[in-house]
Amino acid sequence: MRTAVQTKEVRDAILDATDMLLARYGYKKMTIDDIANEVGIGKGSVYLHFSSKEEIALSHVDRIIERLCDKLSAIAEQNISTEKRIEKMIVTRVTFRFESVQHYTQSLNDLLSSLRENLLSRRKKYHDAEAKIIASVIKSGQKSGDFRSGNALQLANSFLLATNSLLPFNLSTKELGKREDIEKSARNLTRLLLRGIKK
Amino acid sequence: MRTAVQTKEVRDAILDATDMLLARYGYKKMTIDDIANEVGIGKGSVYLHFSSKEEIALSHVDRIIERLCDKLSAIAEQNISTEKRIEKMIVTRVTFRFESVQHYTQSLNDLLSSLRENLLSRRKKYHDAEAKIIASVIKSGQKSGDFRSGNALQLANSFLLATNSLLPFNLSTKELGKREDIEKSARNLTRLLLRGIKK
DNA sequence: TATTGACCGAAAGCCATTTTTAGTCAAGTC
DNA sequence: GACTTGACTAAAAATGGCTTTCGGTCAATA
Numbered sequence: 001m002r003t004a005v006q007t008k009e010v011r012d013a014i015l016d017a018t019d020m021l022l023a024r025y026g027y028k029k030m031t032i033d034d035i036a037n038e039v040g041i042g043k044g045s046v047y048l049h050f051s052s053k054e055e056i057a058l059s060h061v062d063r064i065i066e067r068l069c070d071k072l073s074a075i076a077e078q079n080i081s082t083e084k085r086i087e088k089m090i091v092t093r094v095t096f097r098f099e100s101v102q103h104y105t106q107s108l109n110d111l112l113s114s115l116r117e118n119l120l121s122r123r124k125k126y127h128d129a130e131a132k133i134i135a136s137v138i139k140s141g142q143k144s145g146d147f148r149s150g151n152a153l154q155l156a157n158s159f160l161l162a163t164n165s166l167l168p169f170n171l172s173t174k175e176l177g178k179r180e181d182i183e184k185s186a187r188n189l190t191r192l193l194l195r196g197i198k199k
Numbered sequence: 200m201r202t203a204v205q206t207k208e209v210r211d212a213i214l215d216a217t218d219m220l221l222a223r224y225g226y227k228k229m230t231i232d233d234i235a236n237e238v239g240i241g242k243g244s245v246y247l248h249f250s251s252k253e254e255i256a257l258s259h260v261d262r263i264i265e266r267l268c269d270k271l272s273a274i275a276e277q278n279i280s281t282e283k284r285i286e287k288m289i290v291t292r293v294t295f296r297f298e299s300v301q302h303y304t305q306s307l308n309d310l311l312s313s314l315r316e317n318l319l320s321r322r323k324k325y326h327d328a329e330a331k332i333i334a335s336v337i338k339s340g341q342k343s344g345d346f347r348s349g350n351a352l353q354l355a356n357s358f359l360l361a362t363n364s365l366l367p368f369n370l371s372t373k374e375l376g377k378r379e380d381i382e383k384s385a386r387n388l389t390r391l392l393l394r395g396i397k398k
Numbered sequence: 399t400a401t402t403g404a405c406c407g408a409a410a411g412c413c414a415t416t417t418t419t420a421g422t423c424a425a426g427t428c
Numbered sequence: 429g430a431c432t433t434g435a436c437t438a439a440a441a442a443t444g445g446c447t448t449t450c451g452g453t454c455a456a457t458a
Contacts, residue, residue, distance in 0.1 A: 028441095031419060042433040044422080053420065120374060158388050162361035170369035175319060189357050195395035227410095230450060241402040243453080252451065 011049045013039045018060045026107030027057055027114045057111065058118055064100045065126045071096060072133045082141030083198070087190045089134055090159055094166045094186040098179055101168050108172045123169070131156040138197070147197045159193055210248045212238045217259045225306030226256055226313045256310065257317055263299045264325045270295060271332045281340030282397070286389045288333055289358055293365045293385040297378055300367050307371045322368070330355040337396070346396045358392055 017038035021030040032053060036043040050056045075089050101108055112119065134156035141147040166182050176182055216237035220229040231252060235242040249255045274288050300307055311318065333355035340346040365381050375381055 032421080033419080036433095043420090044433050045431085047421065048432080051421090154387075155391070158391050161364060161384060162388055162392075165360060165363035185360060188353070189361055192354070192357050192392060192395040193361075196391040196393070231452080232450080235403095242451090243402050244400085246452070247401080250452095 007049070010039070010041065010045075014046060014049055014056065015060050015063055018056055022057070022060070022107060022111060023103040023105075026104075026110040028110055054115060054118065057115055058122065061119070061122065064097070065129065068093060068096050068100075069129055069133060072130060076133055076137050082137055082144065082146045083194055085137050086134065086141070086159070086194060087187065089137070090163055090190040091183060091186045093130060093160075094163055095179065095183050097167050098173055098176070098182055102173045102179075105172065105174060108168065112170060127157070127160055131160055134159055141197075145199060148199050150197070155197055159190070162189055162193060206248070209238070209240065209244075213245060213248055213255065214259045214262055217255055221256070221259070221306060221310060222302040222304075225303075225309040227309055253314060253317065256314055257321065260314075260318065260321065263296070264328065267292060267295050267299075268328055268332060271329060275332055275336050281336055281343065281345045282393055284336050285333065285340070285358070285393060286386065288336065289362055289389040290382060290385045292329060292359075293362055294378065294382050296366050297372055297375070297381055301372045301378075304371065304373060307367065311369060326356070326359055330359055333358055340396075344398060347398045349396070354396055358389070361388055361392060 014035060017035045018030070021034050021038065024030075025034070032043055032046055035056070036046050039046075046056075050059065071092055072089050075085055075092060078085060078088075080088075104111070131153060135152040138147060138152040138155050142149055142152060163186055166176070166186055168176055173179075213234060216234045217229070220233050220237065223229075224233070231242055231245055234255070235245050238245075245255075249258065270291055271288050274284055274291060277284060277287075279287075303310070330352060334351040337346060337351040337354050341348055341351060362385055365375070365385055367375055372378075
């Protein structure tokens with residue numbers, strides 16, 4: 001019998017292969033056979049884990065965001081000032097997402113145009129998930145008196161919105177610029193925003 | 200002899216026609232003959248004013264930004280608090296650009312993908328031009344003691360960067376959401392940022 | 399001197415044919 | 429019998445050869 005662990009491993013292997021193949025070929029050129037070969041399973045088996053090619057690519061993106069949210073949650077727990085935590089979280093959000101798709105160079109556009117609609121609706125979910133984590137830290141900062149009062153979730157949304165244009169959503173990483181510059185802009189902006197919520 | 204005024208008028212008429220035709224057909228489907236017919240001049244005459252189809256479209260976008268900058272400059276001169284001026288400017292930037300391309304619905308993507316590279320380099324110029332105007336108000340706010348000191352141009356850049364994701368650059372106006380929501384987000388975010396630079 | 403539209407070559411559209419590929423499922427494996 | 433597979437199919441994408449369209453030019457014209 002197939003155990004849950006095995007299922008998860010194969011699923012992850014499929015997404016790993018997807019990541020590699022997306023970088024090499026882009027979405028349109030990547031075939032299910034490519035994935036199956038790369039993982040070393042039959043094509044039919046891929047469909048035991050995912051219902052369509054599109055779902056595979058979307059799950060791949062989902063996984064990136066899940067990993068990001070794990071990182072954010074970890075930072076939220078760290079034993080540093082609320083202010084530093086927020087800064088670290090926003091900068092991490094920007095740089096991690098940058099790094100996650102950095103190796104796609106030309107093929108990012110292909111992915112985005114192919115999945116446009118579906119990605120747009122997921123974007124909102126991603127945003128909400130990230131906002132919740134940020135909001136929890138803002139709340140704790142408000143409790144401790146570091147931050148002025150106000151709707152924490154709304155403030156978190158503002159932090160995310162403000163740094164959204166630094167994310168490689170429609171612009172490829174190449175078009176966005178150097179990683180260091182992106183990071184600098186993110187840090188800079190976050191500090192300005194933090195000043196806006198400090199007591 | 201053709202006067203400078205006549206030249207300017209024809210040039211503007213060409214860009215007016217371009218605006219209309221871009222909305223109706225999109226960039227790829229719009230032809231130079233369409234433009235010439237719409238303006239009521241010969242096709243060759245179009246090329247007395249512009250060197251290529253691409254340049255026409257780019258000039259059309261340039262004109263939008265010029266008009267925006269005029270609006271921003273006008274607000275910069277208004278007799279209201281520096282804070283209110285900044286808020287008005289940022290909100291105007293977002294809503295004016297929204298309205299300028301609102302009628303393109305589906306055809307915005309077409310324009311963006313056709314002119315991608317050229318638009319990307321202009322984007323920087325637009326950003327700089329807008330930043331200069333904002334920075335002048337920040338500076339005057341710093342002088343009057345409303346705002347804390349700091350590199351005004353850099354602060355202006357942060358204000359723009361923060362609201363960039365509200366601009367219809369790669370997302371169509373439809374994808375961005377309702378105009379009122381965009382405006383609300385812009386205002387909200389600007390106020391937060393303003394708190395960050397107030398003394 | 400200013401304007402034009404006939405003209406040119408390149409690019410885009412078109413369509414019929416071939417190839418590839420997403421997704422299925424009967425057969426096979428352990 | 430639970431799980432995996434790759435041959436199979438319908439649909440989509442690529443190909444190629446032909447036709448039309450269109451961006452850009454420039455000699456003719458007003």
